[in-house]
Amino acid sequence: MRARGYRLMLLPFVAGSIILLIGPALLALGLAFTDFDGLSTPHWVGVDNFAHLLQEPVFQTVLRNSVEFLLLSLPIRLLGAYLPALWLSHPRRGAGLYRALVYLPSVLPDVAYALTWVWIVNPMYGPLNLALKAMGLAQPGWLADPNAARLVFVMMAALQIGEGFVIALSGLRGIPAERIQAAMVDGAGRWALFRHITLPLSLPWLALIVVRDAIFLLPWTFPMTAIMTGGDPYYNTLFIPLYARITSIDYLRFGQGSAAIVFMIVLAALVLFAFWRFARRGWYADEA
Amino acid sequence: MHFPHATTPLRGLAVSALALMLAACAAATPIPTNAPTAPAAATAAPTSQPAGRVSWMVSGDAVEFDAYKAIASAFEKANPTLKVDLFYIPASGDYRNRLDADLVAGTPADVVFLNYQRTAPYADKAQLSPITDKLAASTTLKEADFYAAAFAPLKWRGQTWCVPSNMSSAVIYYNKALFDAAKVAYPRAGWSWDDFVAAARAIMHEDAKVGTIFGYGTEISFFRVAPYVWSAGGEIVNDPLTPTRLALDGAAAQAAIQRYIDLQVKYGVAPNAAAEKAEDSMTRFMNGKLGMYMDSRRVTATFRSTIKDSFDWDVAALPSMGSPTSILHSDAYCLPAKAKNPDAAWKLIEFAAGPVGQKTMTAIGRLVPSLKAVAESPVFLDPNAKPANSRVWLDTPLRPAPTHKNWPAIETAITKEFEKAYYGVQSVSDAVATINKQVEVLLK
Known part of the structure; x- marks a missing residue:
């Protein structure tokens, strides 16, 4: 009876996931093998769309942008979530305020967050360059600068770490106090405590953050780039989701747009696989 | 490669996917057509009057929308058997998304508004009706009354596809x-x-x-x-x-x-x-x-x-x-192939692209009329409104x-x-x- 009640409560989420996520993802997978243009009957084209994308210079840039963004943002966000959680996992004065400050950027709506950053990185009037100028440092053109534009999105992603922070904090608070105390009795210093107790016991939580980010980060770029740059300058902030949207809806090449989304899913899977290979030794060692 | 037996379910799946993808982009609220200021109607209702409702999808800012409402109202006065359902999508990108969603669903508005560069791609996909014969038979629109530069890009593969609403x-x-x-x-x-x-x-x-x-x-x-x-x-x-x-x-x-x-x-x-x-x-x-x-x-x-x-x-x-x-820079009124009321739609196109429609749109200052008579009138060449040299838009040779x-x-x-x-x-x-x-x- 109880189990049936739980299942009933799950129903809206399962239905929502099937209708809004799994169903469209499967349909997109199907479309990726067609020449569907949104207006005519689609024809099966095999892997032509994938081959075309891999030969297209713009998509090569998009793929490179996406990989670079993922590889830069993932570790920064992981550290950005874990280090404050580590610091705030112990009782300290003003902890509630600090927690709120860390979480605050995550509650901002995407449009507000994007527009705030457009102002922050305005090359001439934005506070970031004014601060750099006051310190006597170089002031990049940020969103106008092909070398700096992608970094803006890395910085933006690095500050929206509220959910990862909460996950890391709850993981750290779940570490049994007796293990810490036992290690201290054995003479473990702070570094040894962290290296041999805290970090290994945090790994499953950190893995959860990485898994979530690997899936979440590229789709996150869609509203941000659509609002802030449209992929400019010179395709340097064009990531797979916006490229797929432009290709599908503006150019009516839904087959190629869907193939781009398949590339994104494969990319996330590769990142997860690499992380799994990297992290599993730590988990198993801990569990043994 | 084409699999004839697979096309129907494949198309169904594709349409479902497209509908899902575009759902968030499509603002579907029909807008009431109570125009605040309707100019006097210039055309009388003909004897064989089409009847019913005619839908019209437009884009632009609030001022442009007010002008469209005025045109719709004037059209209804001139054609009492017809009622215009005006669909307004402010941003041009959203407008295109909505148009694509409507076309793929087979339910486009009876009259749509397109940039001239978009007409050939839609015509190529058999989504527009050619208007060559309608234009030739029209008693209110004559191609010679328009600037040739505005009509030229609307001709493709031997047919005329749309009527230019402006020519900047x-x-x-x-x-x-x-x-x-x-x-x-x-x-x-x-x-x-x-x-x-x-x-x-x-x-x-x-x-x-x-x-x-x-x-x-x-x-x-x-x-x-x-x-x-x-x-x-x-x-x-x-x-x-x-x-x-x-x-x-x-x-x-x-x-x-x-x-x-x-x-x-x-x-x-x-x-x-x-x-x-x-x-x-x-x-x-x-x-x-x-x-x-x-x-x-x-x-x-x-x-x-x-x-x-x-x-x-x-x-x-x-x-x-x-x-x-x-x-x-030009836009045009077009007749989708799957328009539900094509006769009424053509009547609306004749009206909107005609003198009343173009004068109303020109008065808001954003457009250059494609009708020579309106362009040469004080509505466009207003000596009291900036810029003083508006004639430059009429005199410069244009290429699409x-x-x-x-x-x-x-x-x-x-x-x-x-x-x-x-x-x-x-x-x-x-x-x-x-x-x-x-x-x-x-x-x-």
């Missing part, structure tokens, strides 16, 4: 106060590229109060460079109606692009990438910090309401690199962008590489080589 083009807006301060003569008819560069260089200076005053500025795009390529005797494509390759690697085309790009990389009279990002050229012009700005008629109403009496301004034809030329089903993607590729060259990231020849490489597959 790129011109130079200039700040007379900055010309006066620099002691430079205002642009005269037939001014040359060298005159233009000299004026921009004379105007460019540092002002102690407001910072840098630039001589010239605009967004960088295909539409901004193409007129100069043509003016210098170059071409964009080998054949404007059925292009199979780009012609930007021609000597005249490359020289024209180089001269345009020199404004930024050689003379520095235009904002660089960072300055443009900090404050775009249109805003700079309105703030009195830009001598000349290139755009179509669309910004005129904004300049009237924003600049007011801050400084005097006017428009001039584009400077010539050989023969005076500009590029067509090439027609190709993949042109929007081709245009984007050209724009992106021009932008790199304009901001000194690559040479013109590298830009052209990259464009050719990217566009080759799109032109097949």
Whole structure:
């Protein structure tokens, strides 16, 4: 009876996931093998769309942008979530305020967050360059600068770490106090405590953050780039989701747009696989 | 490869996927058509009057929407058996999304509004009805009454597909106060590229109060460079109606692009990438910090309401690199192939593209009428409204962008590489080589 009640409560989420996520993802997978243009009957084209994308210079840039963004943002966000959680996992004065400050950027709506950053990185009037100028440092053109534009999105992603922070904090608070105390009795210093107790016991939580980010980060770029740059300058902030949207809806090449989304899913899977290979030794060692 | 037995379910799946993808983009609320100010109807109801409801999907800002409402109201008065359902999608991108969703669902509005560059791709997909016969039989619309430049790109594969609702083009807006301060003569008819560069260089200076005053500025795009390529005797494509390759690697085309790009990389009279990002050229012009700005008629109403009496301004034809030329900016009313009430839809197109519709739209100041009689009337050439030299839109020879089903993607590729060259990231020849490489597959 109880189990049936739980299942009933799950129903809206399962239905929502099937209708809004799994169903469209499967349909997109199907479309990726067609020449569907949104207006005519689609024809099966095999892997032509994938081959075309891999030969297209713009998509090569998009793929490179996406990989670079993922590889830069993932570790920064992981550290950005874990280090404050580590610091705030112990009782300290003003902890509630600090927690709120860390979480605050995550509650901002995407449009507000994007527009705030457009102002922050305005090359001439934005506070970031004014601060750099006051310190006597170089002031990049940020969103106008092909070398700096992608970094803006890395910085933006690095500050929206509220959910990862909460996950890391709850993981750290779940570490049994007796293990810490036992290690201290054995003479473990702070570094040894962290290296041999805290970090290994945090790994499953950190893995959860990485898994979530690997899936979440590229789709996150869609509203941000659509609002802030449209992929400019010179395709340097064009990531797979916006490229797929432009290709599908503006150019009516839904087959190629869907193939781009398949590339994104494969990319996330590769990142997860690499992380799994990297992290599993730590988990198993801990569990043994 | 085509699997005949698989097409129906495949199409169903595809349509479902598209509908899901576009659902968030499509604003589906029909808008009541109670127009606040309906002009007097100019056409009487004919004897064989179509009846029922006719849907009309439009785009534009609130002022344009008010004008559409006025036209719909006037149309209903002139045609008492017909009722217009006006669908309003403000942003052009959202409008296209909604149109695609409606077309794929087989439920487009009876009358749709399209940029001329979009008509060939939709006609190619059999989504539009040709209007050749209807136009020939019309008692209210005569092709000869329109500017030929506006109708030309709406003809494709031997058929006419839409009726032009307006016909604008790129011109130079200039700040007379900055010309006066620099002691430079205002642009005269037939001014040359060298005159233009000299004026921009004379105007460019540092002002102690407001910072840098630039001589010239605009967004960088295909539409901004193409007129100069043509003016210098170059071409964009080998054949404007059925292009199979780009012609930007021609000597005249490359020289024209180089001269345009020199404004930024050689003379520095235009904002660089960072300055443009900090404050775009249109805003700079309105703030009195830009001598000349290139755009179509669309910004005129904004300049009237924003600049007011801050400084005097006017428009001039584009400077010539050989023969005076500009590029067509135009939209058209079209009849979807799956319109539910095509007879009523054609009646509405005749009305909206006719004198009443065009006068109403022209009065708001954003458009150049495509009907000669309206364009030559005080509604457009209002001597009391800025710019004083509105006639420039009627006198400059115009060329349309090439027609190709993949042109929007081709245009984007050209724009992106021009932008790199304009901001000194690559040479013109590298830009052209990259464009050719990217566009080759799109032109097949």
